[in-house]
Amino acid sequence: MSESIYVGVDLGGTSIKVGICNQEGQLLLTHEGPTETEKGVHIVVDNIVKYVHEIVEKSPYDWDQLVGVGAGVAGFTNVVEGIIILAPNIGFRDVPIRSLLEERLGKPVKIDNDANVAALGEVWSGAGRGVDNCICYTLGTGVGGGIILNGKIYQGFSGLAGEIGHVSVVPDLEAIQCGCGKKGCLETVSSATGIIRMANDAVARGDRTTLATVENMNAKEVFDAAKAGDEVAVRIVNRAAFYLGKSMAIVAAVLNPEVFIVGGGVSYAGDILFNEVREVYAKLTPDPLQRGVSILPALLGNNAGVVGAAGLHLRS
Structure with missing residues (x-):
């Protein structure tokens, strides 16, 4: 055949x-x-x-x-x-x-x-190959998500399951309005747009940072500054990572996936992002829900x- x-x-x-x-x-x-x-x-x-x-x-x-x-x-x-x-x-x-x-x-x-x-x-042929229960995050202009349960896409009753970017994770006193109309969404802090916003806010406040010299800032420049030791940039990256890890702890308690896969442009930040996310996940997730769970960068890219x-x- x-x-x-x-x-x-x-x-x-x-x-x-x-x-x-x-x-x-x-x-x-x-x-x-x-x-x-x-x-x-x-x-x-x-x-x-x-x-x-x-x-x-x-x-x-x-x-x-x-x-x-x-x-x-x-x-x-x-x-x-x-x-x-x-x-x-x-x-x-x-x-x-x-x-x-x-x-x-x-x-x-x-x-x-x-x-x-x-x-x-x-899940078919990338970072989650061989895994039947997996949550995928796409960190770009927004935060997208996909849920794979028992090897198949989980749609939800109206096809809207996986809107992880709109999980409310930011406390009210720190929350800003998201494009969806609500406040406190993960997308406002862990997307490229959110990271750039936090960096521009820091510059506007007069915080001492090398980012003040950057025009038309993008997320990669914030991550590069953090890797170079810029304290303001480190604080921004840690905040984005904290809420990303917090959202994973919430999702883990509901769906118990084996693997979290993080893709999109922000995921190229590497260890400075992933190490912090893993640390937050371990801190906020009950031990039984941590066992055997991996947080991995996506492999297939575009x-x-x-x-x-x-x-x-x-x-x-």
């Missing part, structure tokens, strides 16, 4: 990335092209179809070997009906993406949000989305 392949689609506002995976979750080939959101829904769908055909055509595989296509998108999705409810970055609202793609491709299609497919990718999307047909 010929080898079965699966194509994953990472649907972004600027580009569409597609990848071919085998049944073991090995990423065999990738291809990328512009999304062209400004041209409307039908052109974006045309592009997805075109890129899926192109990647299979330039691979050593035949179209008949393609079992199915999965797509991940940053936005709200109705997984059961295959509808993108709202994806502001690509201008989609109530788009029946599954039926549109199935009609054009003649293959089964599954969809999910980007955080869930990234989590699935890491490929997690396409790998996880491809895996929707096998692991969801």
Whole structure:
């Protein structure tokens, strides 16, 4: 029997990335092209179809070997009906993406949000390979999350499970309003946006820090300053790590995962972030919930989305 392949689609506002995976979750080939959101829904769908055909055509595989296509998108999705409810970055609202793609491709299609497919990718063939119960954090502009229970994505009753960035962890007296409209969310302190905000606030207060000389600050510069011994930067990183570790302690008490995986741009900070997160987790989590639990950086980087999307047909 010929080898079965699966194509994953990472649907972004600027580009569409597609990848071919085998049944073991090995990423065999990738291809990328512009999304062209400004041209409307039908052109974006045309592009997805075109890129899926192109990647299979330039691979050593035949179209008949393609079992199915999965797509991940940053936005709200109705997984059961295959509808993108709202994806502001690509201008989609109530788009029946599954039926549109199935009609054009003649293959089964599954969809999910980007955080869930990234989590699935890491569990299928990344840092969580071989683990059935795992929580994935994506620390970027916001804080995304994906929950894998018993080897499958946990959706919740309305498909919104995994919104870890909106776990309330910051005390009221320190809390600021989050983009979701509530206060105290993890996203306000442990995202790249939150870290930059805290750094800019410190500079505005007149705190003595090398960050005062930085223009158009980004999170990496805050982490670099902390690694160089800047006390203000260290305080900011420790605060971000504290609330990240606190959120993990809360999640552990509810779901008891074996592994926490942390990805996204902020995760590249390395030991200065992870050592503190592990220390906080150990301090705030009852001993039985610590045993056998690991907190690890993600491995797949920007490929997690396409790998996880491809895996929707096998692991969801």
